[in-house]
Amino acid sequence: MILLSTYRAIKLAFQNFYRNIWLSLATVLILVLTIFLVSLLFGVKIVADKTIDSVKENVDVSIYFEPDAPDNEILAIKENLENKPEVRELNYISKSQALENFKEKNKDNPTILESLEAIGENPLGATITIKARKLEDYQTILKSLDDEKYKGIIQDKDEDYESNQSVIQKLTDVTNKVNRVGLILGIVFSFVAILVVFNTIRITIYTHREEIGIMKLVGASNSFVRAPFIFESILYGILASLICLLILYSLINTISPFLNKFFEGYSLDIVSYFNSQFWKVAALQMVFSVFLSMVSSAIAIGKYLKV
Amino acid sequence: MIKFINVSKTYKPDTVGVKNINLHIRPGEFVSIVGQSGTGKTTLAKLIIAELKPDKGRIIIGGWDITQIKPQEIPGLRRQIGVVYQDFKLLQKKTVFENVAFALEVCGEGIKKINTIVPQVLKIVGLENKTDRFPRQISGGEQQRVVIARSLVHRPKILLADEPTGNLDSINAYDIINLLKKINKFGTTVVLVTHNREIVNALRKRVITIDHGMIISDQESGKYIL
Numbered sequence: 001m002i003l004l005s006t007y008r009a010i011k012l013a014f015q016n017f018y019r020n021i022w023l024s025l026a027t028v029l030i031l032v033l034t035i036f037l038v039s040l041l042f043g044v045k046i047v048a049d050k051t052i053d054s055v056k057e058n059v060d061v062s063i064y065f066e067p068d069a070p071d072n073e074i075l076a077i078k079e080n081l082e083n084k085p086e087v088r089e090l091n092y093i094s095k096s097q098a099l100e101n102f103k104e105k106n107k108d109n110p111t112i113l114e115s116l117e118a119i120g121e122n123p124l125g126a127t128i129t130i131k132a133r134k135l136e137d138y139q140t141i142l143k144s145l146d147d148e149k150y151k152g153i154i155q156d157k158d159e160d161y162e163s164n165q166s167v168i169q170k171l172t173d174v175t176n177k178v179n180r181v182g183l184i185l186g187i188v189f190s191f192v193a194i195l196v197v198f199n200t201i202r203i204t205i206y207t208h209r210e211e212i213g214i215m216k217l218v219g220a221s222n223s224f225v226r227a228p229f230i231f232e233s234i235l236y237g238i239l240a241s242l243i244c245l246l247i248l249y250s251l252i253n254t255i256s257p258f259l260n261k262f263f264e265g266y267s268l269d270i271v272s273y274f275n276s277q278f279w280k281v282a283a284l285q286m287v288f289s290v291f292l293s294m295v296s297s298a299i300a301i302g303k304y305l306k307v
Numbered sequence: 308m309i310k311f312i313n314v315s316k317t318y319k320p321d322t323v324g325v326k327n328i329n330l331h332i333r334p335g336e337f338v339s340i341v342g343q344s345g346t347g348k349t350t351l352a353k354l355i356i357a358e359l360k361p362d363k364g365r366i367i368i369g370g371w372d373i374t375q376i377k378p379q380e381i382p383g384l385r386r387q388i389g390v391v392y393q394d395f396k397l398l399q400k401k402t403v404f405e406n407v408a409f410a411l412e413v414c415g416e417g418i419k420k421i422n423t424i425v426p427q428v429l430k431i432v433g434l435e436n437k438t439d440r441f442p443r444q445i446s447g448g449e450q451q452r453v454v455i456a457r458s459l460v461h462r463p464k465i466l467l468a469d470e471p472t473g474n475l476d477s478i479n480a481y482d483i484i485n486l487l488k489k490i491n492k493f494g495t496t497v498v499l500v501t502h503n504r505e506i507v508n509a510l511r512k513r514v515i516t517i518d519h520g521m522i523i524s525d526q527e528s529g530k531y532i533l
Contacts, residue, residue, distance in 0.1 A: 005415040214396050217356075219385035219461065220413035222378060 005224055013231035016204050024236070027200040031240035032247070034186075034193040035289045039248055039281070041182035047270055048175035052168055057131075059164040061138055061157060063145065065125040067095070069153040074126050077150070081130060084144070086137035091129040098124040125155055135165055194296040197236060201229055201300035212305065226301055233297030237290030244289070245282050249274075308334040308465060308496045309355060314364035316350055324350035326520040328364070332498065334464070337491045339499045339507050341531055342517035348500045351517070352469045355498070356388055357381050369464055386414065389458025389466040389495075393473035395450045397442045403429070404438040407457045414461070428456040432486060448479030455486060466490055469500045480506060507531040 017024045065074050071094075078092050093101065099122045106112045116123075132138050142157055205212065215225050252259075256271040274281070309332040316324035325347040332338050342348050353359040354366055357376050365374045373384060397406050407425045416424075429435050432452040434445075442450050451471055458466060468487060472480035484499075484506055491497045501507060507514055507530065514529030515522055524532055 002415075004417060008412055210396065211398060214398065214409070215413045216382075217385065217390055217396065218410035218413060218457065219382045221382045221415075224413055224415070 006227070009224065009227035010231050012228035013235055016208065016228060016232050017235055020200075020204060020207065023200055023203060027196055028236055028240045028243065030193050030196040031236055031289055031293060032244045034189040034292065035240060035244040035285050036247060037182075037189050038186045038288065039244065039285060041179070041186055043248075043274075044178055044182065045175065046273075048171060048178070050270065050273070052171050052175070055164060055168055055171065056135065059135065059138075060129050060131045061142060063128045063130070063154055064156045064158075065127065066153055066155045067123055067125040069125060069155075071095075071126075073153050074128075077145075077153070078128055080144075081128065081141070084141060086132050086134070086141055087130055088133045089131040093127045093129075095122055095124060095126045098122075098127060135168065190292060193292050194299075197233060197293045197296035198300045200236075201233060201297040202304050204229065204232065205300065205304045226305060229297055229301050229305065230294065233293040234290055237293040238286060240293070241282070241286040241289040244285055248281070249278070308332050308336070308369055309498070310365075310367040311351075311354075312365045312367070314354065314361045314366060316354060316359060316361050323347070323520040324359070325354070325517070328520075328522060330515065330522065330525075332496060334496055335491070335494055337488065337497045337499070337510070337512040339501060339510060339512060339514045339529075340517060341501060341507055341514055341533070343502060343533060346517050347520040348502075348517055349469060350520075352467055352498070352500050355465075355467055356390060357384055382414075386461040387464050389455075389461065389463035391451070391454050391458050391466065391468040391471045393470035395442070395447075395454050395474075397450055397453060399442050402439050402441055403434060403445070403453050406442070406453055407460060410457045410460045424460050425456075428459045431459065431490070432456045446479070447475050448482055451475060451479075451483050452486065455483070455490070459490065463495065465496045465498065467498045467500070470502070471499070472501065472503055472506060477505070481509075484510065504531040 063077075078090070081087055082090055102124060103113065103116070130141060132141060145154060145157065212225055252271060252274050259270050309330070311328045311330035314328040314330075315326050318324055328351065340348050340351060350359065354361055355368065357373050360376075361374060365372060367373070368384065369387065371384070373380075376384065398409065401409060404425055407428060408421045411421045411424060426435065426438070429438055432455050434449060434452055434456065437445055437449065442453070445453075451474075455466075455468075455471075466487070471483050471487070475483065480503065487497050487499060488510075499510075511528050513525070513527050514531065516524040516529075516532055518533065
């Protein structure tokens with residue numbers, strides 16, 4: 001009996017939907033806009049976070065040693081650095097390895113190789129590349145290498161992390177601003193969506209007042225009178241989230257070449273990231289849109305459907 | 308079957324609906340409630356189906372005190388009382404059969420039961436040949452029969468007819484009254500609310516007359532006295 005009643009309520013919900021097709025479509029459209037906006041907001045946040053992460057990932061400092069620095073001193077520094085809690089990753093290139101790399105890199109350039117022969121000895125020094133756990137840690141690490149005793153061993157330190165730091169700072173600022181504006185817009189749109197669904201259900205109740213009156217007259221239970229309107233709002237939510245999903249993913253796949261180009265050189269594939277998160281995005285959108293639409297229809301039913 | 312004990316109902320701000328009504332309708336009775344427009348007949352009818360709640364007094368239907376009835380109990384009450392109105396209240400987009408079936412559907416009855424009961428009640432009201440017509444394709448009298456058929460599907464103990472002949476010519480009106488008498492013969496208590504003098508006088512049944520919200524006369528085999 002419950003199954004049969006549910007079936008009948010759902011049938012009525014579908015009837016309500018297509019007998020007022022334009023109103024229903026307008027409602028769905030507003031819901032789509034809202035969910036799309038909120039999704040876009042999350043999308044921008046994810047892209048920005050990923051960008052910042054990958055910029056951070058690309059930051060490192062290199063320490064170049066004098067070619068004649070003794071190996072044991074270099075290894076001592078290496079060990080010292082490795083033991084620092086701030087150091088996340090350390091890459092050591094020995095003198096001979098550096099030479100190999102250099103030769104490999106210039107194997108098509110006989111002039112360079114010949115001049116290297118002419119020098120007779122290895123003119124290159126060892127290098128240590130460090131990635132810190134946090135951006136602020138670079139300062140501390142580099143300071144520890146400023147010690148007097150390292151003079152004559154360390155030839156140079158590249159400190160280009162500072163320019164990276166300002167890029168990251170700018171990105172963070174922009175993201176924060178976008179998030180704030182987006183949050184406000186999202187709230188405004190959610191509010192508008194609630195109002196629109198509310199009004200639609202109100203109008204549906206109004207157009208069906210005769211039927212509702214008869215239902216009550218012949219002894220339909222209160223839940224049976226209410227159920228079609230709840231189902232109708234669920235229908236709006238599901239439909240809106242499906243349309244939004246379609247738009248969102250066609251958009252992502254259309255602009256994917258541009259996105260990939262933009263993020264060239266970073267270990268970041270936004271498109272495949274979004275594709276891998278498809279089900280999560282779909283579920284979240286559906287939950288959000290059904291929630292929005294059910295809340296507003298519940299308010300409308302409570303207010304206008306006196307049973 | 309229906310008991311009113313000192314029942315009063317006032318509409319805001321100060322319009323009297325009914326005042327100090329004491330009434331006892333026994334099972335199987337056919338009672339006409341008469342009076343001019345605006346004297347409280349419909350208020351009385353609405354009190355019986357719990358569409359209104361009394362300000363004072365108690366109402367007992369079939370031994371059930373509905374004075375303080377809870378909203379979730381109202382559907383149960385309405386299934387025991389068949390209601391027929393002057394303005395039919397039929398769904399124009401549904402056929403005769405569907406209109407009657409609707410009353411069972413919304414109460415969660417299965418298709419099998421619907422397919423048994425609906426033809427039965429349509430036969431009682433004499434519409435077994437017009438089950439596929441839409442309300443606009445049948446006459447006013449026939450539409451009222453559909454409404455009566457619909458009110459019978461729950462096998463109610465009480466049939467409440469509020470001005471059922473108000474929109475009908477006299478021949479159709481008498482047909483409807485005869486139908487109500489037939490239903491009364493099956494054992495259903497019939498409460499007829501009307502201001503149609505001829506019908507009341509022809510019925511020769513109990514007549515309760517209301518004026519300004521109060522019962523001014525209650526006669527077995529009565530006449531329209533206003």
